[in-house]
Amino acid sequence: MSKQQKDLELITTADGSTTLKVVNSNDYYHSIHGAFQESQLIYINYGLAHVKQNTSINILEIGFGTGLNCLLTLNNILVEPYKLNIQYHALEPFPIPISVVNQLNYCRYLSAIIEPYFIKIHTADFNNTNAISPNFTLNKYKTGIQLFNSNILYHLVYFDAFAPSTQPEMWTEQVFEKLYHMMCKGGVLVTYCAKGQIKRDLKKVGFEVESLPGPPKKREITRAIKK
């Protein structure tokens, strides 16, 4: 792994939600044009909503970071009255200190019931199954995708690594091939990245690739489906 966790700076993005920037780098945890909107559109509307025909969903997140994608996923099943079980696995080699987590403002955009869950997901043990709610379990792994192996198959992958320009080792054919084999048939991978090379590499390993309209100031994002 080429990056050690550096000092983090709190930034307010265009929709009022916060994100983090790694000081002295170009690494942002979300789009500065709206962190909350970006996560909601890409990972929930294009990802989770697309696999909801299953009643039990296994999700793998590459890059847990601020926990926003996990929080939105949990929020989705807490506020909707149907029964859906989620097993959420998240990889994060460089967890954010709780003092920084406490400055993130995501809960103000969601129902009041979500607040205690945000701390719960951040303080959940690594390498353990944590029951966050009756139908949501969280397993966090303090490791990168390159060293991670799983004994379950995923219906949904949130691929939310730093950009290919700053962390190219995350966006390789080898990583995509590994993920392909970790997913169920019909499984979906969503990512904010719409680079041509990334889409070609996803296709090369067997995914069917779609480009979908992006969040503010981003023309397209990518959804890859294992047929």
Ligand SMILES: C[S@@+](CC[C@H](N)C(=O)[O-])C[C@H]1O[C@@H](n2cnc3c(N)ncnc32)[C@H](O)[C@@H]1O
């Ligand atoms: C774009 S940011 C995080 C976005 C995160 N999903 C969020 O909502 O805050 C990318 C994350 O990937 C993590 N990361 C770095 N190397 C990684 C690796 N090899 N495997 C998985 N995650 C990695 C970083 O520490 C960082 O938290």
